[in-house]
Amino acid sequence: MTAFLQDLGFGSATAIDVAALLLRVALGTLFLAHAWLKIFVFKPAGAAGFFRSLGLPGAFAYLTMAAEILGGLALIVGLWSSLVSILLIPVIAGAGWFAHRANGFWFNNQNGGWEYPAFWTLTLLVQALLGSGALALTAV
DSSP: OHHHHHHTTOTTOOHHHHHHHHHHHHHHHHHHHHHHIIIIISOHHHHHHHHHHTTSOTHHHHHHHHHHHHHHHHHHHTSSHHHHHHHHHHHHHHIIIIIIGGGOSOTTSTTOOSHHHHHHHHHHHHHHHHOSOTTOSSOO
């Protein structure tokens, strides 16, 4: 495996380093996609209204969008990936609890169940444990 990774240009990276890279880029991209959805599809005011409909302050929508953008970018470039992953867990766990819990487990239920946010929460924990991996700005 090491020779294969070297042939791909990963130098002395291990399979775990490359796995952490792939996971953090996927997580970061998903956070950016969710921020994009709130900004360009639902619009910030619409997202704030949705948060209020859940009994949360509308300002949490703007904080969530900021966390998704900053956290997503940090994960993609590998900047403090373990810390960023831990800090993003309440964001996605909150989505599962406040927005999806009442819809049942399966995410294909109307308005999405809590299956996907639960899995996403677990993947953030795995990323935190793995660290930044290959091609990262920081090692942790």
